[in-house]
Amino acid sequence: MLTVVKATLLKYNEIVFIEVKNGEQLKYDDIIVAETRHGKFLHKVLQENINVTEENIVEPDGRFIRLATDEDFENDALNDRDAEAALQFCRDAVKDEKLGMHLITSKYSLDKEKLIFFFTADERVDFRSLVRILAQEFKTRIELRQVGLREKARYLGGVGPCGYSHCCSTYLGSFEPVSIQMAKNQDLSLTPVKISGACGRLMCCLSYENDHYESARKRLPDVGEFIYTPKGKVEVIGLNILELQIRTKNKDNYIYEFSLDELEANEV
Structure with a gap:
């Protein structure tokens, strides 16, 4: 059995797993001195003691030395x-x-x-x-x-278009892959300046709700598809994926909007 805590390098939000021995119980937000392959640094605890079973053990990033003191x-x-x-x-x-x-x-x-x-x-x-x-x-x-460029943005910090500090500089511990398909799933403008972060790469937040958008798209019809509704056969001309709304027009160009619940009820 191995005991570790999840921690971040103080001021730089670099996630590491620190081995804890001798039954030391660390708490969230504790500031500790830990030694990694890069040396001894101050770290902030993000997740309290985690017991790792033998079959799941991987080499920790460092070892706990002590709680930080005023002198530290x-x-x-x-x-x-x-x-x-x-x-x-x-x-x-x-x-x-x-x-x-x-x-x-x-x-x-x-x-x-x-x-x-x-x-x-x-x-x-x-x-x-x-x-x-x-x-x-x-x-x-x-x-x-x-x-890399994403790490550069993390170290420099700054404010994103949302008005908040960069995710990578505050809480985002690791960088997950982000693809242009995620922007397409959300019907966002594909203009690079609108979907790119300070690092020049696609914004990390595009991935946050992607699972919801992918799931919703599977339930919604495609734009250009003809569907049967309470108003008869219509063509889908737009989607509001977040609200699960479908915008349609009939052969006389009358516009109708339906919720997905209305369409699914119509099928029964």
Whole structure:
């Protein structure tokens, strides 16, 4: 039996599963110090102790060390300040080395034994010379982590067209596949600027209600289909999938609207 908690890297919403030993009971919203392969960082608990049976065990992302103390919070704040200065130094070094990479943010591990720089790049980047420059300047282990455009939006944050903070920066732990078919299922405009997020990719929220739309579409007729209604044979000219409403016209171009319940009752 393995006991883990689901947690997120504080401030960056990166979901991990942390192993908990010795019967320690952690609660939702606890701030803990955990060690992952990237180093020691502060994490927030999202789901309390989960007991994993032997047949379902996979390697956890890290191990629980202790609950965070006031000193840990102070050190983390100081580290963030130093990481910001390091980011500017790294930007200058990238420019000097003429490297095709765009730096996003940086983060010190809690014990400052590692300094991580997050970046995006269109092509593979040989940054060995940059690592040597950074290691010599900061006297610690350096990690350059390339991330995708969605991760970039997560680290930078911002506000979406809905008026709320980006899902990826607040609660969305992992990125699920999003397809253009999901937008079609919802009869949304396929204009890229209207269905794309700050990352330039399709908005993650297109997938949230997709199961409902797919299920509803299976029950509704297709646009252009001729159906029998209480008003006789009509042609379907529009659908309101969310409300399960069908807009139709007859041969004389009179417009009628029906609910799906009305049509199904008519079939009985």
